[in-house]
């Protein structure tokens with residue numbers, strides 16, 4: 001439970017992340033719900049609509065959920081390995097299956113409130129779309145395939161051969177200051193190799209290559225600053241676990257500079273819509289709704305569009 005002293009200091013500070021920028025581009029109103037409208041929705045004394053926004057914010061579409069589950073299991077395997085415990089593929093698969101089943105069960109519970117950090121509800125269940133047994137089976141198969149590919153990969157072999165002292169410790173959520181704005185990011189794995197740092201990102205879906213470049217440039221920007229190294233000493237790799245494919249991306253100073261420009265521009269655009277930049281005050285009506293393209297897969301339909309009720 002958060003102490004009242006802490007709660008008094010707990011403010012919605014402006015920050016930036018790649019996913020925040022993507023949501024802003026998709027639909028400014030969705031961005032408002034995600035980063036402003038939900039604030040304080042965890043408090044019993046808050047208005048019902050705010051609580052509703054907080055609840056809807058936590059829904060996960062099935063594709064995102066299965067990706068995060070695979071990430072979680074791979075992180076678990078690596079964490080154990082780091083401390084000398086070798087996890088077998090069958091153990092990891094059983095671990096995954098347990099989480100898979102319990103989240104499916106939890107998503108059906110009507111009393112779901114979104115308040116517990118382990119709470120889970122599918123977007124598809126909230127909006128009556130449902131997930132058929134066939135889809136569920138395919139999701140489980142895909143998750144198992146991702147794990148299998150990880151276990152059998154040269155990447156995992158290389159990681160295991162690298163002394164753990166050369167693994168670069170990374171928190172789940174990293175952040176750094178960029179020209180006065182806190183930037184958040186999350187790097188799946190990193191290790192030293194000779195005089196280089198190699199950054200890995202696990203993928204499980206069909207993300208576009210152009211987005212990878214942006215994401216990896218952001219990682220490189222963080223690592224270059226944190227370790228005080230030049231861009232040429234950073235290598236970035238995407239391992240798509242679903243199709244067992246590794247892509248390497250070169251980093252150079254030019255890319256880092258373009259990334260700085262991109263973040264700068266994106267921060268400016270977001271701040272332009274604020275009523276008060278110092279207090280990070282945002283008013284719902286100032287954030288336009290998109291023209292419908294993103295609505296069919298949007299968590300906030302129930303509080304945004306007519307006809308969805310509550």
Ligand code: SF4
Pocket residue numbers: 027028029030031033289290292294295298299300301304305
């Ligand atoms: S329902 Fe549509 S307009 Fe409303 S926030 Fe979502 S994407 Fe934007």
